[in-house]
Amino acid sequence: MNAAQSEMDRFLADVERQAWSMANVAVNNPDDALDIVQDTMLTLVRKYATRPAAQWRPLFFRILQNRIRDCHRRRQRHGRLFSLFNAFRRDDDSPDPASFTPARDSDEPERRVDLDSSRDRVLEALTALPLRQKQVFLLRAVEGMDVAATATAVGVSQGSVKTHYSRALAKLRRLLEEADK
Numbered sequence: 451m452n453a454a455q456s457e458m459d460r461f462l463a464d465v466e467r468q469a470w471s472m473a474n475v476a477v478n479n480p481d482d483a484l485d486i487v488q489d490t491m492l493t494l495v496r497k498y499a500t501r502p503a504a505q506w507r508p509l510f511f512r513i514l515q516n517r518i519r520d521c522h523r524r525r526q527r528h529g530r531l532f533s534l535f536n537a538f539r540r541d542d543d544s545p546d547p548a549s550f551t552p553a554r555d556s557d558e559p560e561r562r563v564d565l566d567s568s569r570d571r572v573l574e575a576l577t578a579l580p581l582r583q584k585q586v587f588l589l590r591a592v593e594g595m596d597v598a599a600t601a602t603a604v605g606v607s608q609g610s611v612k613t614h615y616s617r618a619l620a621k622l623r624r625l626l627e628e629a630d631k
Contacts, residue, residue, distance in 0.1 A: 458499055461506050462491050469514055472588045475576050476518045486517040511593065511603035515585050522581060575625040582606070583618035590615050 469490065473483035490513045498509050576584060582604070589600045590611070600615075601608045 454499070457503055458495060458506075461503065461510075462494075465507070465510060466491075468593060469510070472585075472592065473514065473518055475573065475588065476581065476584055477521050478577055482521055486514065486521060490514045490517050508595075508599045508602045511589055511595070511599075512605065515589075515604050518585070519581070571626060571629045572622075575622050575629070578625055579618055579621060583614045583621070586611050586614040587618035587622070 466487065469487045470483050473486040474480055477483055477486065490510060493513050494506065494510050498506065501509065576587070579587065585604050586600055589595045589603055590597075595603065597608045597611050601611045604611065606614070
């Protein structure tokens with residue numbers, strides 16, 4: 451193994467866990483998140499391994515954000531397709547989706563502890579953010595990227611990064627305050 455391969459391996463090992471966490475929060479599915487991260491890593495290695503190592507991080511997160519957007523688009527197309535099929539269904543015996551949610555009083559104590567934990571509240575608040583705000587917040591707050599690198603990764607202007615980040619912070623604060631009441 452040469453030095454460039456070793457350096458790329460270290461880089462991928464360093465970003466793997468953070469990338470999976472970001473993708474999982476964004477798509478809310480661990481398997482899809484893993485697929486997105488693996489595809490991102492393969493794309494980086496295949497297309498950009500010859501670039502200087504200083505360029506890998508913004509490139510990696512740009513590819514990651516594109517894969518997350520692609521996943522959301524696929525889900526939207528899939529949802530529209532199935533809603534079209536459901537529009538033609540004629541049986542009125544389909545169960546009410548609300549019947550599948552347990553009553554609040556029936557929650558097990560372990561589940562209440564999980565739902566009340568601060569980590570779950572933060573993750574829940576994160577999933578409530580619009581996709582672009584979520585992307586910018588995770589890159590800035592979790593990854594520690596500066597405004598310019600975040601703009602490159604997400605594909606927006608630096609001013610948009612600042613706006614999305616500010617809005618994400620304000621919404622997260624509001625959602626977490628509401629959850630504490």
